[in-house]
Amino acid sequence: MEYLDFEQPIQELEDQLKSCQVLGDGNAVNIKQACVEIEIAIENKKKEIYGNLTPWQRVQLSRHPSRPYTLDYAYAITDNTFVEIHGDRTFGDDKAMVGGMGKINGQTFMIIGQQKGKNTKERQYRRFGMSNPEGYRKALRLMKLAEKFNIPVLTLIDTPGAYPGLEAEERGQGEAIAKNIYEMLKLTVPIISVVIGEGASGGALGIGVGNKVFMMENTWYSVISPENCSTILWRTWEYKQQAASQMKLTGPDMLELGLIEDLIKEPLGGAHYKPEVAYNNLKEKVLETYKELNKLSKTELQRQRQERFIKFGEFSG
Template sequence: MEYLEFEQPIKELQEQLESCKLVGEENGVDVKQACKQIEVAIEESKKRIYSKLTAWQKVQLSRHPSRPYSLDYIYHITENSFIELHGDRNFGDDKAMVGGMGKIKGIPFMIIGQQKGKNTKERQYRRFGMPNPEGYRKALRLMKLAEKFNMPIITLMDTPGAYPGLEAEERGQGEAIAKNIYEMMNLTVPVISIVIGEGASGGALGIGVGNQVFMMENTWYSVISPENCSAILWRSWDYKEQVASQMKMTPNDMLELKIIDGVIKEPLGGAHYDPSEAAENLKSQILKSYQELSKLSGEDLKKQRQDKFIAMGEFSG
């Protein structure tokens, strides 16, 4: 387990627990009581630390290298019924964007998500979860396929942003994202969008126009990352923690601002502590949302989605 800076007290207690167990095994003595006390201390330390996380600490948790990614959730919630589909039928197959069909409790869904990598080689292969234009075009192709067969859509957002390379701009990165936003507004099937990690800028919004939008507990959603915002304002990353708290980018902030519809609870300490529990919480919310949205007609779904996003631009003086 990799520990973040603010998790060091937990790491120290965990090391004490491992030493306690080792002493018992090597010397054949009963250390159950001592180990139990350390386990209680670990639990109390977790509750104390994770109940008062700052916005920047949530950003750090959203990027934890052990955190489950889109395919981890997809394989769990579809119980191995997922069939991945590839290519945008125009340029190529973007490995940073995955999608396909799978059943959840017997209900067929089209599931699309941004995929990061778990090691250096895989991160390069997945381009650190930053899609090219063909990734967004592949996502749109799958959404249109879902609409054709009246299949509900799930999108999982987890990206530091769309890929900023020259070749991405040459192939129409901005146009691809803009077209996705436009076309998603007009889909006549239920769309459930969930931020499972980083929800950065148009890179996330390119698959994030849902009838219902949720964030997992330790995630962030914003037009720009705290580091880049700090770099623009002060030409330095030194103010990223201050910026994170002022940008209102955490799930609770987004819920208060009515940008999202709910927050999906994670296991104590983050989704990486118990990926199965996190996936089950995600699955429960998806099924609940589907039951609500499936009662609406295609035209009603389209209108509800459009009204939802138009309302985000309204304010009172």
């Protein structure tokens, strides 16, 4: 387990617990009670730390390298039926954007999302979850395929942003994202979007135009990262914690502002502590939401989705 800086007190206690267990195994002395007391201390320390997270600490948790990614969720929540589909039929197959079909409790879904890597080699292969234009075009192709067969769409958002390279701009990065937003507003099937990690910039919005949008508990959603915001305002990354606090980018902030419908609970410490709990919570929310959206007609789905995003621009003088 990799520990973040603010998790060091937990790491120290868990190291003590390991030493206690080793000592107990190698000696006739019964130190079971001492180990139990350390376990209680660990639980209390977790509740203390994770119950009072700052926005920046939530950003750190959203990036934890052990956190489950899109394919983890896709295989975990489907009935052993997920089949990945490749390519945009125009340029190539973007490894940072994945998608395919699978059944959740017997109902087929088109599942699409950004995929990060679990080690250095895979992160480079997936470009850290930053898609090229062909990734967004692949996502749109799969959404159109879902619409053709009246299959609901589930998008899982986890990206630090669209890929900023020269080749991405040459192939029309901005146009690809804009077209996705435009076409998603017109789709006639239910779209459920969930931020499972980082939700940054147009890279997230390119697959985030849903009838219902949710966030996992320890995630963030914003037009820019705290580091880049700090760089623009103060010309240094040193104020990233201050920027995170002012940007209102966490799930509770988004919920209060009415930009998402609900938060999906994570296990204590984050989704990486007990991934199966995160999987089940997301699965339940998706099925509950689909049951609600399935009552709407195609026209009502379009109208509801369009009105949902249009109202974000409302203001009073």
